[in-house]
Amino acid sequence: MQDLIKNAIEEFKNLDNKPIRVISHLDSDGLTSASIMLQVLKREKKKFVLSIVKQLNENVLKELSLENYNTIIFTDLGSGYIKLINQYLKNKKIFIFDHHIPDVSEIHSNISHVNPNSSDRIFQISGSGVTYLFAKNLSLENKDLAYLAVIGSIGDSQKFQDLNKQILDDAVDTNKIEIRRGLKMFGAQTKPLYKVLQFSTDPFIPGVTGSEEGALLFMNELGIEVKDNDRFKKLVNLNEEELKKLTTGIILKRLGSEKNPADIFSDVYLLKEEEDESFTKDAREFSTLLNCCGRLDKPSVGIGVCLNNPKFKNIANELMKEYKIELINGLNWFYNNKDKMIKGNNYLIMNAQENIRDTLIGTITSIISKANIYRENTILISMAYTIDNNIKVSMRICNGDNSEIDLREILKEITEDKWESGGHKYACGCLIPIENEQEFINKSVDVLNRKVY
Ligand SMILES: [Mn+2]
Incomplete structure (x- = not known):
């Protein structure tokens, strides 16, 4: 890796002063990667033009080949498309800072490919992490950008081991991030506590998770007020005594039904310079905010937040509300049309067409899948149209965290490798052309x- x-730094130092094209990915890791790169280029007094894309494909690369830029930097993507980059961008200087497995091993000499991962060795590092390590080695001044790579890694659900550990240490060293031990559940800074409890799947709280009534009752039993002067109490608002009551209460609820009832704590990464109770205080919530900007097709807002622009932080706050409304509208559409969907003994196919945004369908x-509407192990397949005449397909399994069913295998059987698919055992998806909808x-x-569960 070093x-x-x-090598990349040497090549970078040889660049002329013409504007550089930067291409990055639409999710939290991609937006933080781009933000790191932008600040590096600014500090190096380079001009640049940034685009954020959902994915690379032949069309995007063809378009790039026709543009006037001599240098293109890809962050958090590129490694999976080296074959096409070799083919279309041979006359340009290319930098790739990525962590995805390369599609081919033959890499042309015009490409500086910075990626520690190969099919036989995988590190814990994100696209933003790779971009950061380049930045830091280019100039130690860039060490203050480490916290962005921490946010990006969280967005890609990574652990802070190997290379990631170094990056986290840098973020702490530069006084940007503070690590605290806290309850694992999501939304401590911004969401009402009863909602946090209701939606807590890790840790799972029997009788509380999935039930608003259960969550309110649980707080009542513990003697923790739901509201404090008309404002809903958040997890961060609890005093020490309340917090003790809450953690004991959760452990007691989990006794008997869980293998490790006290496994409810994790490290919490707080951004020291951000305001308390804001969406940017907890790195996990920051990362979710960036994903929301991407999913609502407003990546520039996410970049503005990463660059610490107060105007964009306000816009992002509004976007979070819009995001919630769109999710609720999508769920309402589902409830209103539930009976018209294609159903079998063990599955449900929801074809939302243009009724739900493709980026929200997952x-x-x-x-x-977590709402207890369908029997355990029911397989859900959802479909939504994209703007470029494809269909985004998402596959989930109801309450399936302990299920033996491997959704990827089933999806492969359906697609027969005709369409590109990806994901995990419990959550996967694919993209198909709109003309193959019925097929x-x-x-x-x-x-x-043919499956029986
Ligand atoms: Mn990534």
Whole structure:
């Protein structure tokens, strides 16, 4: 890795002063990668033009090949498209700072490929982490950007081991991030505590998770007020005594039904310079905010937040409200049309077409899968149109955190590798051309009807 970075720095120092094209990915890791790169280029007095894309493909690369830029920097993407980059961008100087597995091993000499991962060795590092290590080696002044890579790594659900650990140490060293031990659940800074409890799947709290009534009752039992002077109490508002009551209460609820009832704490990463109770205080909430900006197709707002622009922070706050409204609208559409969907013994196919944004379909399907509407192990397949005439497909399993069913295998059986798919055992998806809509539904019905759970 150190050699790769050294080479890239040498090549970077040889660049002329013409504007540089920067291309990054739409999610939290991509936006933080771009923000790190932008600040590096600014400090190096380079001009640049940034674009954020959902993914690279032949069309994007063809367009880039026609542009006038001599230098292109890819962050948090590129490694999976080296074959096409070799083909279309041979006349340009290319930098790739990424962590995805490279598609081919043959890399042309015009490409500086900085990526520690290969098919036989995977490190804990994100795209923003790779970009940061380049930045730091270029100039120690850039060490103050480490916290952005911490946010990006959290967005990609990574652990702070190997290379990531170094980056976290830098973020702490530069006084940007403070690590505290706290309850694992999400939303401590910004959400009402009863909502945090209701939506807590890790830790799972029997009788509370998934039930608003259960969450309110639980707080009542513990003697913790739901409101404090008309404002809903948040987890961060609790005093020491209340916090003790809460953690004991959660552990007691988990006794018997959980293997490790006291496994409810984790490290919490707080941004020291951010305001308390804001969306940017807890690195996990910051990362979610960036993903929301991406999903609502407002990546520039996310970049503005990463660059600490107060105007964009306000816009992002409004976007979070919009995001919530869109999620609720999507869920309402589902409830209103639930009976018209394609159903089998063990599956449900929801074809939302243009009724739900493609970037929200995954989140909405996850919420439905956890809402106790369908029998355990019911497989949910959701479909939504994209603006470029494709269909985004999301697959989830109801209450399936302990399930033996591997959704990826089932999706592979359905797509027969005709369409690109990806994801995990419990959550996966694919992208299919709109003209294959009916074919995909027929194939899904056919495959799922043959399965018995
Ligand atoms: Mn990434």
